[in-house]
Ligand SMILES: [Zn+2]
């Protein structure tokens with residue numbers, strides 16, 4: 001499986017490097033630059049970016065690709081029914097999107113923790129990629145496919161797929 005890794009306006013090069021290295025344990029990784037414009041999906045009322053619209057814009061770029069398109073952003077994402085989201089993906093589709101905005105420990109406590117940021121980012125990436133493989137949310141807290149409504153719930157859940165979900169990623 002090839003993951004086309006597309007950071008948009010992503011300033012944290014060290015994190016990107018660690019993420020790429022970690023993904024390489026499971027997948028082929030191809031860096032990709034896309035001309036996706038974030039300004040057009042910014043909501044002035046909410047001060048956030050409309051996740052579903054970013055994915056819609058990405059689909060045309062993703063369709064000719066072999067594998068998945070993983071978009072990483074630092075801006076805060078929303079969909080209308082939630083105050084924020086960590087990421088979004090197309091179920092059994094090519095596009096996954098993850099924001100690291102609310103994965104930063106300093107967002108909550110003011111303290112920087114690069115390792116925690118990396119762990120949270122990897123969990124959310126594997127979670128959203130899992131959706132693109134057709135996985136739905138899993139009841140097991142050991143499993144990265146467990147749903148997370150808060151950063152505490154990301155920290156509690158496991159960092160890998162449970163046995164059942166792992167099997168399903170192979171189809
Ligand atoms: Zn999910």
Ligand SMILES: [Zn+2]
Nearest residue numbers: 138143162165
């Ligand atoms: Zn699972």
